[in-house]
Every structure is written in structure tokens, then in C-alpha cells.
Amino acid sequence: MPIIKIALGTVRELALAKVKAYSTPMRLYRYRPLGDKTDREIDAILKKFIYCPKFSDMNDPMEGMHRESLNYIIKGRSRNEREDIQQAKNKLGIASLSEVYDHEPMWAHYASNFRGMCVAYTTSKLLKAFPSHFDFVRMSYNEDPPVLLADRKTIIDKAKLTLSSKSVRWMSEREWRLITPGYGAAHYDDIKCVFRIYLGSRVEAKIEKKVRQEMAALNIPVLKMRIDMYKIGFSRTGD
Numbered sequence: 001m002p003i004i005k006i007a008l009g010t011v012r013e014l015a016l017a018k019v020k021a022y023s024t025p026m027r028l029y030r031y032r033p034l035g036d037k038t039d040r041e042i043d044a045i046l047k048k049f050i051y052c053p054k055f056s057d058m059n060d061p062m063e064g065m066h067r068e069s070l071n072y073i074i075k076g077r078s079r080n081e082r083e084d085i086q087q088a089k090n091k092l093g094i095a096s097l098s099e100v101y102d103h104e105p106m107w108a109h110y111a112s113n114f115r116g117m118c119v120a121y122t123t124s125k126l127l128k129a130f131p132s133h134f135d136f137v138r139m140s141y142n143e144d145p146p147v148l149l150a151d152r153k154t155i156i157d158k159a160k161l162t163l164s165s166k167s168v169r170w171m172s173e174r175e176w177r178l179i180t181p182g183y184g185a186a187h188y189d190d191i192k193c194v195f196r197i198y199l200g201s202r203v204e205a206k207i208e209k210k211v212r213q214e215m216a217a218l219n220i221p222v223l224k225m226r227i228d229m230y231k232i233g234f235s236r237t238g239d
Helices: 008-015 035-046 070-074 077-091 104-110 123-129 155-162 168-173 205-217
Strands: 027-032 049-052 093-098 117-122 135-138 140-142 165-167 175-180 184-187 194-199 222-228 231-235
Touching: 027 104, 027 123, 035 049, 035 205, 049 093, 049 175, 070 077, 077 155, 093 184, 104 168, 117 123, 123 135, 140 168, 165 168, 175 184, 194 205, 205 222
Parallel strands: 140 165, 194 222
Antiparallel strands: 027 093, 027 117, 049 184, 093 175, 117 194, 135 175, 222 231
């Protein structure tokens, strides 16, 4: 029987393999409520920022869950790090975006029951506008929470891992997350980061007028949703 030899260098190279994303969506979309929050949402665009709430403000009660490997528990890492990971999560800012702008359930849940709006951002411009310690994370969807291992990952990396995975039942949202070192406004310096605005089919006339006026001054196109049976589309007039 032949003896198979593997060079140590090859083993090391395999150990250092990395996951890389060679393709990112051209646009990312953020569903926003209007109504009594209209001024707040317009102000965020005018002042060029994305608001990143803290972990505890997220709508899913299963956010930030994790499991622990047996080795992680045996080595006492679980006991020593659990509180540190929780504190790290509490300090981070998280903004949820999506790869899609025509997702009916998200219009219902996050955009005031079709009375809100969806802000389209150009991904490449956002990547240039934000510093390197800001992370854009494509969410992972699984039946079970992620597992913490007894490895060399930092506390902050472990915290981000727990916030980068959700139940498979949320998969249709195709979520990306902007994760910042602290919660609050994440500013960008180029208004062209905002590509266009989509308005819901039920937006109030006075709110639509205000959004259109404010965006016209910034040269940002505004499209309104139109309903055709079980399909939705968008046009500049909404007709």
C-alpha cells in the first residue's frame, strides 16, 4: 500500500485558507417608516448618515444567540468570556439592509405597511465612504445558532459572529448588516451614496410631496410603488 506524504507547507496553507466574497450587490436597500417618523428619516438623508441602533433594539428576540463547543466549555472559555461577549455586543451599532427593494413582507413590517419608503444605496460608494473598521456582513441563515470555538478569535470577533447569523426562517430578507464599533449615526460624506428613493403605494399625499421636494433638491430620484394584481412595480409618478 503506497504511503501518501503531505508537505507541511501544504498543511499550513490549508489552515490559513480564507473565505472571500468576490461579488457584492450593486445596491443595498434600507426599508424605513414614514408617518410621524418622516422628519427623522429625511433628516438622516440630508445629514448623510445611516442610523445604527444597538443590539438590544433589534426586533428579533433570537438575535445574538450562540452555541458553545465542548472544548470551549472544558477549557473554561465559556465561563470567562460569556459576559465579555455580551458587553461587546451591547456596544456595537447594527443597521440592517437588504439585497432587494421589492419584498412585500419587508414593506409591510419595516416600511409602515406600505406607507413608508425604501432607500437605495450604491454599495461601492458606501464602502469607500466608511472607514475600514466598519463591517458589511452578509447574513448567514441556519437552523441552529453559530458555535463558539476554543480558538484565537477576539471577543469582538465572537460578538460579531453571533450577530451575523439568523434563523433560516428569515432567509427571504437577504440581509446585509452594517456593523459599527458604537451605536448611533454612521456618517458618509457623499450624498451620491443614496441612489434613489422608493415610496410605498399607501404613502400619504402630503408626505410624498415632502419627500419629493427634499430629494429633488439633492437630485435624488423618487419612484412610487404601483400595484398590478399580485405584482408590484415602481415609476416616477406612481401611475
